[in-house]
Amino acid sequence: MATAGKVIRCKAAVAWEPNKPLVMEEIEVAPPQANEVRIKIVATGVCHTDLYHLFEGMHKDGFPVVLGHEGAGIVESVGTGVTEFQPGDKVIPLFISQCRECRFCKSPKTNQCVKGWAADRYDVMALEETRLTCKGKKLLQFLGTSTFSEYTVLNQIAVAKIDPAAPLDKVCLLGCGVCTGFGAAVNTAKVTGSTCAVFGLGAVGLAAVMGCKAAGAQRIIAVDINPEKFEKAKVFGATEFVNPKDHSRPISQVLAEMTDGGVDFSLECVGNVGVMRSALESCVKGWGVSVLVGWTDLQDFAARPIQLIAGRTWKGTLFGGFKGKDGVPEMVKAYLDKKVKLDEFITHNMTLDQVNDAVKLMKNGHFAHLHLRCTLNVVFYSVRFSHILCRSNEQNSLIFPDQITTSATLRSV
Numbered sequence: 001m002a003t004a005g006k007v008i009r010c011k012a013a014v015a016w017e018p019n020k021p022l023v024m025e026e027i028e029v030a031p032p033q034a035n036e037v038r039i040k041i042v043a044t045g046v047c048h049t050d051l052y053h054l055f056e057g058m059h060k061d062g063f064p065v066v067l068g069h070e071g072a073g074i075v076e077s078v079g080t081g082v083t084e085f086q087p088g089d090k091v092i093p094l095f096i097s098q099c100r101e102c103r104f105c106k107s108p109k110t111n112q113c114v115k116g117w118a119a120d121r122y123d124v125m126a127l128e129e130t131r132l133t134c135k136g137k138k139l140l141q142f143l144g145t146s147t148f149s150e151y152t153v154l155n156q157i158a159v160a161k162i163d164p165a166a167p168l169d170k171v172c173l174l175g176c177g178v179c180t181g182f183g184a185a186v187n188t189a190k191v192t193g194s195t196c197a198v199f200g201l202g203a204v205g206l207a208a209v210m211g212c213k214a215a216g217a218q219r220i221i222a223v224d225i226n227p228e229k230f231e232k233a234k235v236f237g238a239t240e241f242v243n244p245k246d247h248s249r250p251i252s253q254v255l256a257e258m259t260d261g262g263v264d265f266s267l268e269c270v271g272n273v274g275v276m277r278s279a280l281e282s283c284v285k286g287w288g289v290s291v292l293v294g295w296t297d298l299q300d301f302a303a304r305p306i307q308l309i310a311g312r313t314w315k316g317t318l319f320g321g322f323k324g325k326d327g328v329p330e331m332v333k334a335y336l337d338k339k340v341k342l343d344e345f346i347t348h349n350m351t352l353d354q355v356n357d358a359v360k361l362m363k364n365g366h367f368a369h370l371h372l373r374c375t376l377n378v379v380f381y382s383v384r385f386s387h388i389l390c391r392s393n394e395q396n397s398l399i400f401p402d403q404i405t406t407s408a409t410l411r412s413v
Contacts, residue, residue, distance in 0.1 A: 027149060032078055036154065041147050161329065187317070
């Protein structure tokens with residue numbers, strides 16, 4: 001391409017500081033260096049993790065930054081040493097690398113990798129090195145990706161090559177939310193023909209419902225404080241709906257009565273520490289498994305030890321346990337084979353210049369999913385929920401949520 005080896009000037013939404021609107025800027029995107037790939041982003045999404053960094057985490061060293069980590073695009077050029085990709089390839093950027101060489105990548109037990117932002121800048125959520133600049137200042141690449149830009153640069157270990165027939169404005173959802181929820185059920189919980197409860201019906205929760213159905217769950221109980229979401233949840237496989245606001249008792253007691261002692265699997269897709277506890281307590285003793293799916297690292301979370309001593313397992317998942325370079329192309333194929341839904345997540349179309357309006361709508365929980373379309377297509381969905389009724393903390397064991405979501409497991413001995 002004519003731009004290969006040259007700096008590209010393009011449009012991007014820049015977060016100059018926390019808790020402020022994104023600013024549309026012309027930025028500079030440097031050519032890819034050794035083992036790097038420069039990608040023209042065609043479609044991208046916004047999930048709650050972007051809003052978490054902007055409005056909740058607000059790490060002082062995490063700005064200025066170009067957000068976005070759920071995208072799809074076309075390879076524009078490659079750096080030296082890149083043999084897996086060539087210009088014109090359709091790809092999905094990965095916020096979790098897969099180097100295929102470290103002990104984690106070689107293990108079938110995890111999708112963690114020792115390389116990338118997650119290895120040593122977990123709190124900042126971005127590497128210090130970047131290929132993006134604006135007005136003479138470095139712009140951090142959120143989760144190593146920065147898909148709120150018309151172009152971005154990633155190391156080849158953080159890029160998945162996908163089927164050239166895949167529609168990028170649909171499969172971009174597989175860059176985070178859908179894989180996270182679907183994989184939480186299939187890969188992490190390892191749901192079988194059983195009873196499941198999914199807490200929170202944003203896109204991640206709906207994808208978890210879809211994963212439970214794909215895994216053969218007989219009953220899938222959707223839990224949310226917004227009853228309007230149940231009709232959408234039924235499309236993905238939910239069989240029942242419970243609104244905690246309709247009950248004066250803790251939701252865990254309600255579910256226990258509905259299921260003869262508790263569900264076999266529960267998936268917390270909110271990122272709320274109170275809901276995490278409710279999800280655990282909703283599991284049946286002896287073999288119940290509860291998975292933390294929603295992202296947060298702001299508070300400790302707690303439970304009484306007897307919950308685990310009684311035989312329950314509490315575990316976490318990141319990106320649904322998928323090894324990105326292997327799992328994402330498989331999920332793209334599943335979509336093309338009509339085994340996974342994506343179109344049903346999309347409800348609105350907006351222009352890139354309306355990104356702040358879209359973020360405001362999502363922040364206020366006005367809708368579940370937004371598809372923003374222009375030269376850059378952005379798909380938005382909300383995973384924001386109020387507190388679901390849960391027990392008050394009495395004498396608790398305290399654990400940081402990020403110790404669970406990086407694939408730790410708590411269980412009884």
